[in-house]
Amino acid sequence: MTAQVGTRLRSDARDNRERILAVARLAFATEGLDVPIREIARRSGVGAATVYRHFETKEALLAEAFAEQMTACSAVVEEGLAAADPWLGFRLVVERLMEMHALDRGFARVFTSQVSQSVFAADRDRTLRMLLDLVRRAKEAGPLRRDFVLEDLVLALMANDGIRAESPEIRAAASRRFAALMIQSFMADPVPAPLPPAVRLPLTRG
Amino acid sequence: MTAQVGTRLRSDARDNRERILAVARLAFATEGLDVPIREIARRSGVGAATVYRHFETKEALLAEAFAEQMTACSAVVEEGLAAADPWLGFRLVVERLMEMHALDRGFARVFTSQVSQSVFAADRDRTLRMLLDLVRRAKEAGPLRRDFVLEDLVLALMANDGIRAESPEIRAAASRRFAALMIQSFMADPVPAPLPPAVRLPLTRG
DNA sequence: AGTCAAACGGACGGGGTGTTCCGTTACGTT
DNA sequence: AACGTAACGGAACACCCCGTCCGTTTGACT
16 A cells, blocks of 8 residues: 555655655656656665555556646646736647646656546646636637637647657757647737747758 | 568468458557557467568568558658649648548558658658658748748647547547648648637546 | 564566467478 | 478567565664
8 A cells, every 4th residue: 555645654765755756757757658667666776566665556656756747737827827918828828838748758648648537637637627717818818719629729738749859858849849830820810920940850851 | 581572472371461461551550559469460360470471570560561651641742742732732731641640540650750760761751852842832832931841740740640539530530620720830821711620539528 | 772563675476579489281283 | 192392370488567475674662
């Protein structure tokens, strides 16, 4: 059973727990969700059993590892809601969410995972529902196209997750340009705006 | 070693080879690249060794299975090049490529795979290079934004691959809407156009 | 220092995958 | 019909994964 948060842990246990979480966050962010538990244990300097003593299953570890990312998403949405101009707030949310997802492969994946039973679905849906108000206001204010639906943002986020690159830096750059393009497409009366720099993907050198 | 194409195969061998290819194409298209070779062998009614006798490695099987999809891509681009209006041609290419990728998870994945050594990279790059002319003409004609680069299409295709859904139908519908959005964002002087219907993704029911 | 339960980690079982070995089958030719 | 070989397929190999068991270590408290 997962150790209770309220329960006093032995000092070594508490240290191990936090070290495992830190290692897991980094590993999942940079390498994706399929990093083996054993590998996380190895990098944490513990045995595999110790990881399982602290986290019932791999999904439990994922849930805890991404908890702060999840709340960071909520924070971004709240920031967007607080903006004076709803369209600016909406843009900010799109840009920030996509950047977060670009910098954390693992989180991006679980955020858009389709499994409704997932531990993340509830939090994600709450975050997205908060956005509904911002969307409504951005439509009323004019700049957001009327036929935009929340699912379009989900679509854009899933699409953003599809962007792969050799390094987090390149992926972030590609994601920035992608976000700018998507925002263009969400505008009711688009005024062409300059885009972030294009990225050089490992394709035709021509 | 993979059986030579020119070499006369025994009738049963030839039958098996084509059955394996057909099964592999369907499996990779509907279930993705990680369908086990064993499973493909089982569905083909042969042993695993028989698959390996016809295809040196799994990647070789992938290459051959997606060969016709690869040429279909070239055909789409040529169709686009042949269009009288380069912008219409460009739109057609984007829409058709994205639809193809939405209907074939496996092909989508290998087409945008970053491994330059990949057997697909050469064909893909040749196809993309053909597009350069269409892009240039679409820019000169006016509708395509001047700061568009070919990498943006690759970006869009990778993004399209990120769209996941429960069924191929839903994925295709989502992809259609996504393609329309991307095309909007590629326009130099966007005139808001109606979008294909929104998709109901398994998220907030609100 | 002594004690004891909490915490640990190496080894294990069960399952999966790509690929190969080798004894068996069956096609095609005489 | 007989025969040689191309082709076959089940079993095996090597590797990796998740999750658990159990004998050993170690922190905390007296």
